[in-house]
Amino acid sequence: MAEQRESHLWKWLLCTPALLVLVLAASGPLFIVLAYSFLTPGTMGGVRWEFSTEGWFRVFLQRDIFDPDEVRWNQAHLTIFWRSISLSLQTTIICAVLGFPTAWFIATRPPHRRALWLFLITIPFWTNLLIRTFAIQELIRNNGTINTLLMRTGIIDSPIQMMFTDFAVLLGMAYVFMPLMVLPLYAAMDKLDFRLVEAGYDLYASRIKVLWYVILPLVKPGFIAGSILVFIPSIGAYVTPRVLGGGRTMMLGNLIALQFGQGRNWPLGAALAVVMLVIVVTTLVLYLRWANREGGQVRV
Amino acid sequence: MKDQTARDSVEIEITGLSKVFGQGAAAFSALSDIDLTIRTGEFFTLLGPSGCGKTTLLRVIAGFEQPSTGSLRINGREVAGKGPNARPVNTVFQNYALFPHMSVADNIGFGLKMLGKPRAEVAATTADMLRLVKMEEMAERKPAQISGGQQQRVALARALAPRPRVLLLDEPLSALDLKLRKEMQGELKRLQAETGITFIFVTHDQEEALTMSDRVAVMSAGRILQLGSPHEIYHAPRERFVADFIGDTNFMELPVARLEKGGAFVTLPGGSETRAELPEGLTPVIGEKVTVVIRPEQVQMAPPDAAEMTGTVESATFFGTDTHVHLRLSDGQGFILRRQNSARTEEPAPGAVMGLKLSPGALRVLRD
Amino acid sequence: MFRRSYSVSHLPGFGFVAILTFLMLYLPILVLVIFSFNAGVSQSIWEGFSLQWYEAAFRNRQVRDVSIRSLWLAATAAGIATMVATLAALGTTRTGRFPGQTMIYALINQPLMVPEVVTGVALLIFVAAIKVQTGYTGMGYLVAAHTAFCIPFAYLPIRARLETMDINLERAAADLYATPLQAFRYITLPLLVPGILAGFMLGFVISLDTVVITEFVKSAGQDTLPTYMLGQLRRTVTPEMNAIATLFLALSLMIVTAFFLITRKRGA
Ligand SMILES: Nc1ncnc2c1ncn2[C@@H]1O[C@H](COP(=O)(O)OP(=O)(O)O)[C@@H](O)[C@H]1O
Ligand SMILES: [Mg+2]
Numbered sequence: 033m034a035e036q037r038e039s040h041l042w043k044w045l046l047c048t049p050a051l052l053v054l055v056l057a058a059s060g061p062l063f064i065v066l067a068y069s070f071l072t073p074g075t076m077g078g079v080r081w082e083f084s085t086e087g088w089f090r091v092f093l094q095r096d097i098f099d100p101d102e103v104r105w106n107q108a109h110l111t112i113f114w115r116s117i118s119l120s121l122q123t124t125i126i127c128a129v130l131g132f133p134t135a136w137f138i139a140t141r142p143p144h145r146r147a148l149w150l151f152l153i154t155i156p157f158w159t160n161l162l163i164r165t166f167a168i169q170e171l172i173r174n175n176g177t178i179n180t181l182l183m184r185t186g187i188i189d190s191p192i193q194m195m196f197t198d199f200a201v202l203l204g205m206a207y208v209f210m211p212l213m214v215l216p217l218y219a220a221m222d223k224l225d226f227r228l229v230e231a232g233y234d235l236y237a238s239r240i241k242v243l244w245y246v247i248l249p250l251v252k253p254g255f256i257a258g259s260i261l262v263f264i265p266s267i268g269a270y271v272t273p274r275v276l277g278g279g280r281t282m283m284l285g286n287l288i289a290l291q292f293g294q295g296r297n298w299p300l301g302a303a304l305a306v307v308m309l310v311i312v313v314t315t316l317v318l319y320l321r322w323a324n325r326e327g328g329q330v331r332v
Numbered sequence: 333m334k335d336q337t338a339r340d341s342v343e344i345e346i347t348g349l350s351k352v353f354g355q356g357a358a359a360f361s362a363l364s365d366i367d368l369t370i371r372t373g374e375f376f377t378l379l380g381p382s383g384c385g386k387t388t389l390l391r392v393i394a395g396f397e398q399p400s401t402g403s404l405r406i407n408g409r410e411v412a413g414k415g416p417n418a419r420p421v422n423t424v425f426q427n428y429a430l431f432p433h434m435s436v437a438d439n440i441g442f443g444l445k446m447l448g449k450p451r452a453e454v455a456a457t458t459a460d461m462l463r464l465v466k467m468e469e470m471a472e473r474k475p476a477q478i479s480g481g482q483q484q485r486v487a488l489a490r491a492l493a494p495r496p497r498v499l500l501l502d503e504p505l506s507a508l509d510l511k512l513r514k515e516m517q518g519e520l521k522r523l524q525a526e527t528g529i530t531f532i533f534v535t536h537d538q539e540e541a542l543t544m545s546d547r548v549a550v551m552s553a554g555r556i557l558q559l560g561s562p563h564e565i566y567h568a569p570r571e572r573f574v575a576d577f578i579g580d581t582n583f584m585e586l587p588v589a590r591l592e593k594g595g596a597f598v599t600l601p602g603g604s605e606t607r608a609e610l611p612e613g614l615t616p617v618i619g620e621k622v623t624v625v626i627r628p629e630q631v632q633m634a635p636p637d638a639a640e641m642t643g644t645v646e647s648a649t650f651f652g653t654d655t656h657v658h659l660r661l662s663d664g665q666g667f668i669l670r671r672q673n674s675a676r677t678e679e680p681a682p683g684a685v686m687g688l689k690l691s692p693g694a695l696r697v698l699r700d
Numbered sequence: 701m702f703r704r705s706y707s708v709s710h711l712p713g714f715g716f717v718a719i720l721t722f723l724m725l726y727l728p729i730l731v732l733v734i735f736s737f738n739a740g741v742s743q744s745i746w747e748g749f750s751l752q753w754y755e756a757a758f759r760n761r762q763v764r765d766v767s768i769r770s771l772w773l774a775a776t777a778a779g780i781a782t783m784v785a786t787l788a789a790l791g792t793t794r795t796g797r798f799p800g801q802t803m804i805y806a807l808i809n810q811p812l813m814v815p816e817v818v819t820g821v822a823l824l825i826f827v828a829a830i831k832v833q834t835g836y837t838g839m840g841y842l843v844a845a846h847t848a849f850c851i852p853f854a855y856l857p858i859r860a861r862l863e864t865m866d867i868n869l870e871r872a873a874a875d876l877y878a879t880p881l882q883a884f885r886y887i888t889l890p891l892l893v894p895g896i897l898a899g900f901m902l903g904f905v906i907s908l909d910t911v912v913i914t915e916f917v918k919s920a921g922q923d924t925l926p927t928y929m930l931g932q933l934r935r936t937v938t939p940e941m942n943a944i945a946t947l948f949l950a951l952s953l954m955i956v957t958a959f960f961l962i963t964r965k966r967g968a
Binding site for chain 3: 039040042043044045046047049050051053054055056057058059060061062064065068078130131133134136137138140147151152153154155156158159160161162163164166167168169170171173175176177179180181207210211214226229239243264265267268270271274275285288289292298301302305308309312313316
């Protein structure tokens with residue numbers, strides 16, 4: 033019907049300004065990245081407009097300096113990929129292990145106090161990630177709070193090296209992404225019908241069994257959502273590994289940035305960025321598929 | 333005040349109107365073939381079960397929906413195609429739809445303000461309306477700060493303030509509890525009498541429709557089945573649906589014995605013949621069964637020798653002022669009788685045989 | 701004595717872990733704030749209360765410049781984002797499905813899903829190309845990048861507000877002779893204000909926090925507070941940084957608290 037088409041046109045017109053900004057300054061440039069990954073690096077950064085697959089080649093492989101035909105795995109890159117995935121998974125696990133009891137604790141407070149606890153979880157979520165990372169740095173520096181305290185009390189006599197290790201990055205990421213796990217878990221628990229838990233006890237289940245057979249299956253959607261919400265920014269992390277990890281414990285984000293800085297290899301950087309995007313999108317798509325199959329509502 | 337000439341002039345004229353939602357296989361006909369004339373100044377009620385199209389008809393009149401076919405004239409002017417803001421019609425919404433960010437007074441004055449009336453007039457009319465609905469003290473409150481019944485009054489005042497020709501009310505009392513509802517029914521009648529505005533009132537409550545209306549249109553499945561005064565609708569239902577929907581009713585399948593001018597003699601269970609009114613244009617075949625209807629209060633208990641028919645008591649339900657007696661007639665059909673109670677009447681015992689006498693002229697043949 | 705009643709929600713050890721988690725979340729920030737008031741240079745040994753680091757921060761010309769730039773950028777980007785998000789929310793709520801709806805949602809939510817580094821380098825490439833073509837090196841790039849990034853955050857509360865708004869209110873306005881424009885001006889817009897305010901605040905906080913995208917998009921001399929801090933972290937940090945961070949935190953906290961108060965209050 034013409035009337036209907038006209039009202040659709042209106043909807044589109046209303047969305048146009050927002051879509052224009054988004055396409056120009058967010059979505060559109062992503063396609064340029066894809067295009068750049070197939071060009072030749074310029075000597076001073078930038079690109080030369082010559083088609084090349086060298087950028088993609090170098091994502092996982094490298095050529096011998098003396099004999100360009102000898103191809104080997106690019107060990108440095110593989111290490112960084114592995115570190116990125118491994119640290120992201122570990123971050124997710126730490127957040128889940130600590131986040132579950134925390135969400136449960138909040139969900140079982142009396143209703144009028146729940147809002148306050150929830151607010152306490154949300155605050156770090158909205159405060160600057162850089163500042164939170166900085167706060168961790170101050171704690172674990174060689175002459176930071178922890179080392180100073182330990183040395184003053186005589187427990188150790190030389191500082192423990194914590195900065196610039198995988199541990200530091202892991203600690204930092206778990207710290208900054210924790211609220212992303214607690215919030216969806218809490219949302220799932222808030223909907224939990226406690227009569228089901230009572231029914232579990234009524235049918236002779238122990239606390240552990242109720243937890244395992246009743247509570248966990250019911251809050252599983254929250255668990256999965258929280259894990260996705262932690263895993264995705266972990267894979268894409270840049271600030272935390274840069275500040276706490278430094279050059280020795282780079283993650284994928286830092287490797288990408290490096291190609292646009294000292295590395296001066298924009299096509300490689302672009303290819304790596306596309307790889308990161310693919311990892312993130314694949315994770316998301318798998319999650320959405322799962323969520324749709326479960327019939328749960330997906331909130332974006 | 334209503335004057336007789338205004339009463340007889342036509343306010344709304346609807347001819348051949350239908351409304352179809354969706355298209356193709358999913359098309360759904362919410363209103364079919366509506367012909368309706370509403371007179372100026374009357375209290376007109378659309379009555380019917382949920383989903384029969386009452387709201388849709390009201391929304392078509394208000395201008396929120398456009399009819400698929402047919403014409404709709406308000407005060408002689410065709411309004412199909414005009415938006416709600418171009419019709420001299422106001423609506424009292426089912427959930428009131430009071431603007432939460434405006435005071436009671438601002439809510440009431442909104443329509444006049446939109447019509448571009450001078451500020452002084454808006455203020456004066458608002459004050460009048462506040463007085464009319466007895467809400468002077470609440471003028472500066474927000475809708476959230478007044479009770480449900482008060483919100484109802486404000487919604488009424490808001491819709492009345494621009495002095496529309498027609499006021500549309502979609503189940504305005506359904507959210508109120510019983511006591512408040514009775515009170516508001518009286519209030520609505522008073523407002524209608526004082527303002528002389530045509531009210532089109534939607535309800536699924538037959539009692540409400542009967543007590544309040546000048547005329548009632550009974551709807552079912554998108555059609556108007558019968559239109560008439562509450563008295564006609566109650567006492568002279570033309571179709572089984574109307575008889576069934578309004579009040580308790582006894583239906584009997586009885587053979588026609590002979591015909592008479594405007595009536596038919598039917599054979600009651602037990603053999604005696606009695607006259608039943610015939611609806612216009614219906615001529616039943618002698619010897620064939622027709623459906624007749626009689627209200628439970630139009631049947632009296634009688635000694636068996638003076639009775640027209642007899643029944644066996646199955647159960648009796650005590651309602652205070654009266655008792656409903658469920659009987660089984662001699663031919664096996666069920667039958668309900670409503671008996672007025674006094675301190676001395678005894679409750680009928682199950683199994684007892686009871687003689688029945690029908691009020692003259694109470695039996696009617698249905699078109700079916 | 702009576703036994704305590706059986707608490708079905710109790711799970712042993714959970715309370716302990718929860719408190720530990722809250723401590724873990726707040727201790728580092730607390731330490732950071734405390735040492736911003738330290739009289740000495742140390743981040744770990746308390747040498748008495750002093751406001752000297754705050755004075756130092758206020759006297760630091762560069763800190764002043766980047767702070768003002770950050771606030772200006774956040775206000776501009778959040779402002780534009782809120783405006784366009786309001787229009788988009790009006791276009792996408794309270795309707796049935798319409799052609800292209802999924803695409804519009806995907807575009808609006810895209811900045812939430814794509815890692816900031818990827819958006820960052822994408823914009824770096826794009827901006828570099830435009831700079832070569834036009835020679836323009838102003839703040840426009842940062843404004844555009846931040847605006848796009850703020851849109852999904854501004855959009856969320858506005859859409860939520862619209863979705864809970866009773867559509868009968870606008871119908872009632874139309875019934876009372878309001879034109880569509882008047883109905884928007886007198887009914888929809890006033891009722892939408894809390895959502896718009898909330899959207900602006902979220903956008904503002906998000907823009908203030910954005911560091912990665914800024915880092916890649918900024919031209920020389922366009923440092924914002926976060927990128928300035930990121931640069932400083934490489935060096936030995938003095939409690940001046942704690943002072944700046946504390947002020948920054950306080951600002952975010954204030955906005956977020958206001959946001960919560962606005963969104964929690966229902967109705968007008
Ligand atoms: N916008 C619509 N689209 C499709 N069907 C509708 C729409 N509005 C009403 N209907 C259908 O029309 C019928 C009549 O609805 P309505 O007029 O609301 O009934 P009533 O008010 O008598 O309860 C119902 O079956 C309803 O489902
Ligand atoms: Mg209805």
